[in-house]
Amino acid sequence: MGYILRRLGFYLAAFWVSITLNFMLPRLMPGDPVSRMVARLQGSIRPEQIEALRRSFGVDDAPLWEQYVRYLGQMLSGDMGFSISRFPTPVTDVIAGQVGWTVLLGLTSLIIAVAIGNLLGILAAWRRGGVLDSVLPPVLIFIGSFPYFWLAMGLLWLFGVTLGWFPLRHAFSMGTVPDFSLDFVGDVAYHLVLPATSIVLVSIGGWMLGMRNTMIATNAEDYIVMAEAKGLRPGRIMMRYAARNAMLPSVTAFGMSLGFIVGGALLTEVVFAYPGVGYQLLSAVQNLDYPLMQGLFLTITTAVLIANFLVDIVYVRLDPRVRVS
Amino acid sequence: LVGCSGGGKDTAADLDGTQLLTIPREDMGTFDRNFNPFSNPDFPMTQQAIYESMLIFNPADGTTTPWLATEWEVAPDGTGVTYHLRDDVKWSDGEPLVADDVVVSFDLQRQIRGGFDYIEKITAVDDTTVQFDFSEPFSPALLDIGQQSIAPAHIWREFDDPAKETNPEPVGTGPYTEVTNFQAQSFDLLRNPEYWQPDAQRIEGIRVLAFAGNDGANLAAANGDVDWAPQFIPNIEKAYVEKDPEHRFYWFPPTGSMVNWQFNTTKAPFDDANVRKALSMAVDREQVAEIGMQGYTKPADCTGLTGSYDSWRDEDVVSSCTWTKRDLDGAAKLLDEAGITLGSDGKRVLPDGTPFEFDYSVGAASSDWVSVGNVIAQNLAELGVTVNVAARDWAEVVSGYESGDFDSGVVWSNSAPTPYQFYRGVMSTETVKPAGEQAFENYHRFGSPEADALLDRFAAASDQATQTSVMNELEALFAAEAPVAPLFPGPEWGAASTARFTGWPTEDDPYATLSTRARTAVLILTTLEPVKG
């Protein structure tokens, strides 16, 4: 319990640091969203409209600390204001509409990568020198060395455009109405294949290699030798004794990767025109949409912190050694 | 289920005449349901299919089409305009269009988006007549006012905070107002049951798709998943047309804003018109257009006017002017005269002995203009002048422009139905702010009292002849002063396929530009016909 409380304290501190950072960052840069918009629309906003724009977006001239206090209040009450680039949609609406897709894409690919990667790692370490152990790691590392947007574009062109096996864009077919029918779920899964594969391909090597290396270390532990001496079946030794212990560092790494879920799919989302917050963050940044940017960053950070906290709780279940202390 | 529906890949059987016109929106990865015509930025098709204006000006051929208004009169002294509305127009909820709608729309526009500062008073004279009074003579107002979207007063008066209204179920006079099947990445607009030109609603409806960037939209276009491709497509012949030459075409009329190379005239030696001209002369505009802009536009001339203003262009000025044609020797001579001489290392030095080297500022996001900068830098290197292409974030670039803290840079010009706004933006002393003070136009800070007088005369002139002669004088003044170096008119991107819809505007039939965001798009929507069978 003490451990969990301690972690909670840490996450609160981390949360405060990140919301403060979130506040400071946009205010450190030159230019304001209105100038940015003027530049972006190149001539279709008239100079005389600029003042009105400023007014309506509430570009703020109050002293920093005052803005900070107000900002803290707003963040705590969940009010993130209006998106500037999508005025007058509230930031919360913009995010709420998209975050689900990002989580779907990120979580699916993460889980697939972790599951397959770890399994391969376990098997490779268990049968040293086999195909899995000697051929697969370099191959996966090589694939993982490609910039993931590059790989995503390659997949899109190969399997989407050239071969036409998979849809080129979006999370589900145009014109379908989202519901929980089998058809729709199938459609969503079908659209998920390429984007998820591109992420899985890039990340699976790291998982496999990590698991393999930990597992090799674990295999040399006395308790594995003891389990063998006990005459247990190899399958049981591999899963219950070796993999169960070797998994622990992966769990921590999994927590860390949750951060990647939300932010990391950014380029994938852009390449596959997949809905999600990643792309929105990019466009918010391009439009200097502070409120949206802050909202997104805050959402992402909060999600990551909460997810990590959950991982910590799970970790406590998985590793009895941290329960006391 | 398998495959993406709604594109040009439909077999003949799918072309039953009810196919939806599929349009991409390349800069919105996802849609939020926001059909507020007064919000920034415009939501796709809001100003084109849902809300309409009193008249439509087509820059491609310079014609003006009466739309919600049938006719109008400009006050003889230029201090007002009166529009007469069509009496058969109904809002999509069945209410009739009245003059009060116009009054309320302008109130909202001025309150939310600003502008129209010259309007003093708007009066609904009767149900179909609305009168605008100005504080001073302002002839360009006619088209300016006429192109404002009109929203229904009976709806918008009810909203507590119109600025923050997302207007999810829009009520408009346009041809396609019924929003259906709204998803984060697509939505459909179906026919307005009350449309005033039912004959023109030949297509079933419009489907808008969201794309997180040009790449996705281009891919969709190349793949034939959309009917209309209004975004920038690199190497369009190969990337788009070649894949279905029978149906696909593009047309990039030079009707966008003029793209200028501006010099900070508060800094020496850019305060010298001859230096500006010399630099301009060193630029190979053909190459700029060919390489920087992929040949999608053509070089500018000394009037600085885009293709929208062809009817205003004074051919005398164009033919007598030299500084927009590449002439390295001429440029060298001008620089020598200005005391910027060639050093022994082949680089020019200013009279004070420092090397003539300066920045070309450009927003990094505008990759085409960065390329333009690269070509310019290459061109000027031949003259012994070093230009550094400083590609930075647009916000930073613009804030440098606004405060007058830059050497030179690429900039767009004001675009409006008449060249008045353009010349005002580059030459009027009213728009000049001292360096350090924030300017929203005329970043190069050039002002000429002569131009002021001409601009005033133009604003006050209500007859075409006077306007033309004043405009010719303004053009000559521009050619003489070279306040900025016009590079090329911005093309208005547009490409389309006749595979599923016919009746697109083309270079030969320029009844509208091929842009989805221009006012003229409604002309296309009411012209297109679905291909059947």
Place this chain on the structure above:
Amino acid sequence: MSLAQEPNAMAELDLGGEPDSTSRRRPAREGLIQGLLSNKKAIAGLVILAVFAAIALLAPVLSPGDPTLIQGLGAQPPSGDHLLGTTAKGQDVLALNLWGARSSLFVGFIVGILATLVGLLVGLASAYLGRVVDNVLSLVTNVFLLLPGLPLLVILAAFLPQGIGTVILVLVITGWAGSARVLRSQALSIRGKDFVAAAQVTGEGSFRIMFREILPNMASIVMSTLLACIIFGIGAQAGLEFLGLGDISTVSWGTNLYWASNDGALLTGAWWVFVPPGVSIALVAFALALVNYGVDETTNPRLRRPRRRVAAAQPTPVSSKEVSR
């Protein structure tokens, strides 16, 4: 590996196994270099790296003049004149990629070195000084680790003036925490060793203990952190530049990809513009990963490839009789 991967994900997972005690006893530095030179994977990696380093250094010789020079016809497929064809603008693709190696490798290595250095300083100070310093530094490190990297990267890149310095700064800011964590935990375990206490009893100062006693024992972990950070640096720079958030006036593999996509290379089938930068990035990252692999195998001989295929729970073979399975 690219932006996708958390920096150091690999290095972290590798910590699973304490390096074999027999190699621990060898002086870390000499053993490491010798080990690397006798490891096939590492040699392969070093050779690839050397080739790219040579390309970067010799770019002005191999392809004199400005690589961005527009040389006539655009979008030409590979030919005798232009071995890798030309871009849509008519620039020589080969020249662009040769010169691109300079910026990419420079940024990658500088980012790697700086991020490792910062991580090292923080890790050492945290581990050696302990108490308050450790608490504060650990908090900061963990916060930076948890902050979603890519979004932070995108936001920072947008907020700072564009340029190569910014790219480096931003990547260091987002990349140091991973190395700090790895290095801290390693430093912490070394700090607990008796020879540190012995040095204290001898009267050595803190600075000397940190850098002369602790640091040399971390050679291999510093090395793998460095390699992981370089991979991160190269990949993340490419990602940033691909998004147009880098310095697009430099010539690098990332900007080459940016321009390729901007000029519709894929759309027009100009694969020769798109492929070389991606493959170059992948090869360099792969080479670095191979060296890292070699470092792992050197410090932890268990990870080396066994001479024959062996299952973990297999009975000891008897040389006269054949191995029973």
Place this chain on the structure above:
Amino acid sequence: MSAPLLEVDDLTVEYVTDTRVVTAVDRVSFTIGEGEVFGLAGESGCGKSTIANAVLRLLRDPAVIAGGSIRFRGTDVLALTAQELRAFRWRQVAMVFQSAMNSLNPVMTIGDQIADIYTTHDGISKKEALRRAAGLLDLVGIPRERLRSYPHQLSGGMRQRVVIAMATALRPPLLIMDEPTTALDVVVQQEIMAQIKDLQRELGFAVLFITHDMSLMVELSDRMAVMYAGRFVETAPAVTVFDEPRHPYTRALMNAFPPMTGPRTRLTGLGEGIRFAHIPDLVPVAADHWVAPSGPTDSSTEVAR
């Protein structure tokens, strides 16, 4: 004397790596009778654990049994298939490892780890297995509720007792104990040894007992062997080794433990850097006392580099 329980004959174990071959155990022969405690002493790295693991064929990859034979009650252990070996392990020969800390799986409860033995070998239900596990804990005096504890929740001594209990789970005729108490406090160490003694009296198993603590070994074993660099240098009944060590290395070992009684006299250990090279085969010097020959002023010693 009845047929020996374990017969090891000319056992040679090599660690074959890419660069070199280390002969960790070199032509070693010994027997253990039923119920006998056989001690194996020697410096660190001389190959004690290698012998112990070889008997169960637990040695991992670079290790190869290069020669010799191991017979257990007549069965050739080296000829067993993996399948047969699994059945052989723990039922016939169980083992207690050097450090209990590491030989228990940290993420499984004690109960589950004991129950694993029963469910695998006896094929009984988990519930029944846990019931028997509780009985085992009684045997070593650990409260039954500890079945649900994880290893880290037990003290070092308790953990080692759990491991010993596990070793006796299937009542094997031979227990191998590889330094079962080195990591423990002297007091606890004695406790554990007493426990082992008690269990051995009760269950009658033979023990292969490995330690480098000569005093402990002499106190506990019936017969012992002293090992040096992969070879045996002396075997004899424990008392004999203690009273009249013959080999210089054995003598040095005996000298290394100051006595707890009697006057304080200066002892001399083995000189620093002295290595014995080329140890010949054992020759009998008395009944049941075998020694590797070496002169009084040992000519075969050399100073290590």
Place this chain on the structure above:
Amino acid sequence: MSPSDTPVLSIRGLEKTFSIGSAFSRGRVRALGGVDLDIAHGEVVALVGESGSGKSTLARCLARLEQPSGGTFSFEGRDILTSERRGASRAYRSAVQMIFQDPFGSLNPVHRVGHFLERPLRLHDAAAGRSEIDAAKRRLMAKVDLPAELLDRYPHELSGGQRQRIAIARALAVNPRLILADEPTSMLDVSVRIGVLNLMRTLCEQQGISMLYITHDLASARYIADRIVVMFAGEFVEGGDAMALLADPMHPYTQLLISAVPDPRRRGSFDAAERARLRREVLHPTACRWEGTGDQPCSADTPVFHRVSDTPEHWVRCQLYAPPSDAPGTAIDSPAMDEESTVL
């Protein structure tokens, strides 16, 4: 009182409490519960006790590797904790040295042997030049019976015993007056243990160095030490002349310890029942140390030491030995102050 009578080291009520966990937790471990000890000039004091009783903690506090949380100690009459608040001075370092348990851990594997001798020589004898240092290094190697050519080796090229000798040489390099040896032989191979013990004994005798020898091996304590102090759970429970204490252990814990030492000479004397009784007595949670009955003066609040034999140094701290009026034992305040009190 002549200078030689002043104890080299004098510890009074030294305490150390560890807080475990991070900034957010409050867990505490009391490793040292207020101990008193004097070490005389040239004296070898052995500190024995079970694992985790706080032996290393005491040594580390004295070596200024840990900051004690209470109490004082003075070295050669100078109160160290008040005079050197922020870490140890160089002067203190050159007088008090420590030898660690694990010779593999205490020599940094990246340095050559010469480095370990050179650093203290440089740090503590700034004036010395290159050649002087080289000579000093050779002298040190000779002192610990090692050939000088080992100076160029790396630690991993040496055997355990050789390493520990290097560690001893390093400690000797500064000419210390007190050496804290924390289980210096427990990690060594049995065959070389005795050689290292002999070396330390000899050095102390020849150079008059005092030593605190920490071990859990009573036999080696008996072999090397003049005096033995028994530690239990952070407290000293018995102390006295080495031979006398081992011959006649008073405290149940000491008895338990002694009975636990395997000794082939006592083969067969192993009495499980007796051991179990002792153990119960010591470790039973309610068998509180020094829990006096109402009229007896020894309790946790006012612990008193009992002199229990003719030798003045042998004392014990246990309520079992509360002196009946006619018993030889007498209560004393503190064993360490005993000598002073006789002087007064």
